[in-house]
Amino acid sequence: MTRLTHKDINMISARLTDHDSYLRSVTGRSLLGIGAVATGIDDVVFLKQVAPAIPMAVVPMRSGLGIISGFADTVTDVLIHLGFTARITRHSDVAGFVEAMQMGARVVLAADDDCFAAFCYRQGKVVDNSIATANAFAAGLDLMAGGLVEKRVLILGCGPVGRQTVKALLQRKARITVADRIYEKAAGLAEWAKAALDGTIQVARDIEAAIMDHDRIIDATNAADVIRTHHITANTLVSAPGMPCGISPRAMQKLGRRILHDPLQIGVAAMACDAVRIILAKGLPGCPGAWT
Numbered sequence: 001m002t003r004l005t006h007k008d009i010n011m012i013s014a015r016l017t018d019h020d021s022y023l024r025s026v027t028g029r030s031l032l033g034i035g036a037v038a039t040g041i042d043d044v045v046f047l048k049q050v051a052p053a054i055p056m057a058v059v060p061m062r063s064g065l066g067i068i069s070g071f072a073d074t075v076t077d078v079l080i081h082l083g084f085t086a087r088i089t090r091h092s093d094v095a096g097f098v099e100a101m102q103m104g105a106r107v108v109l110a111a112d113d114d115c116f117a118a119f120c121y122r123q124g125k126v127v128d129n130s131i132a133t134a135n136a137f138a139a140g141l142d143l144m145a146g147g148l149v150e151k152r153v154l155i156l157g158c159g160p161v162g163r164q165t166v167k168a169l170l171q172r173k174a175r176i177t178v179a180d181r182i183y184e185k186a187a188g189l190a191e192w193a194k195a196a197l198d199g200t201i202q203v204a205r206d207i208e209a210a211i212m213d214h215d216r217i218i219d220a221t222n223a224a225d226v227i228r229t230h231h232i233t234a235n236t237l238v239s240a241p242g243m244p245c246g247i248s249p250r251a252m253q254k255l256g257r258r259i260l261h262d263p264l265q266i267g268v269a270a271m272a273c274d275a276v277r278i279i280l281a282k283g284l285p286g287c288p289g290a291w292t
C-alpha cells in the first residue's frame with residue numbers, strides 16, 4: 001500500500017462536486033453510485049435515504065510514520081459528501097476509538113501504514129480498503145465497457161489489489177490476463193485463482209506485448225508511467241486504482257474520458273457502501289434490512 005502524501009490529497013475536499021462530474025462523464029455514475037455498484041447495492045435512492053442515519057467516525061492514527069496532514073479530514077469530507085453523518089474524532093489512536101464509540105458511531109474508519117479499515121464493530125465485521133478499492137475499480141471498468149462478460153481484461157500488478165481485482169472480474173465473467181514485473185507473482189496469482197476460485201486466467205510473460213494486446217486494462221501497480229501513449233488506441237479503457245497512477249501524463253491526456261483514477265475517494269465510497277450493506281443485512285432501526 002502506497003502511503004499518500006498531503007500533496008496527493010489536499011485538494012480532494014474542495015473538488016468533490018467536480019469529481020462527481022468527472023466520474024459521471026467516465027462511468028455514468030457518481031461517487032456514491034460507483035460505491036453502490038461495487039457493493040452490489042442497486043438502489044442508490046434508498047442508499048441516500050439511509051446514509052444520514054449511519055453515523056461514521058474517522059480516527060487519526062499516530063502509529064508508524066504518523067499522521068498524514070489532512071488525511072482523516074479528507075476521508076470525513078468524502079463521507080459527508082456521500083451523505084453520511086461523519087466526524088473526525090478529537091483524539092487519535094485508542095482514545096479516538098473510545099471517543100468514536102461514545103459518540104455512537106456505527107462505523108469507525110482508521111488507517112495506519114499497512115491497513116485502512118472500516119470497522120462495523122457491532123456486526124463484528126471489517127471492510128478493508130484494498131478489497132473495497134479493487135471491487136470499485138473493477139465495477140468502474142465494467143460501467144465504462146458496458147459489461148465485461150466474456151471480454152478480455154488485462155490486470156497489471158499482482159499485489160493485494162490485483163488479487164481482489166481477479167476475484168471481482170471472475171465474478172463478472174471476464175477473460176483475464178495478469179502481468180507483474182515479477183513473473184512468479186503473476187503465476188502465483190493464477191495458481192491461487194485456480195485453487196481458491198476455480199478460475200482460469202492467463203499469465204503474460206511479456207508485459208509490453210500484453211498491454212499492446214488489450215483494450216481494457218486495470219492498472220493495479222504502484223508504479224508511474226506503466227502505460228504510455230503508444231499503448232493507447234481509440235478503444236483503450238483504463239481503470240487505475242494504483243498510487244502513484246501508472247498512466248503517463250500524456251497517455252492520460254490521450255485517454256480523455258476513458259481513464260478512471262483517483263487517489264482515495266472511490267476507495268472510501270466503496271468502503272462506506274460496503275459498511276452500509278453489512279449494517280443493513282442485520283437491519284437498521286427504522287430502515288428495512290434490504291440487502292444480505
Ligand code: PYL
Nearest residue numbers: 002003004060061067068071111116
Ligand atoms: C489509505 C490509503 C490509500 C492509499 N494509500 C493508503 C495510505 O496512504 N495509507 C497510510 C495512511 C496513514 C494515515 C495516518 C493518519 O493520518 O491517520 N495514520
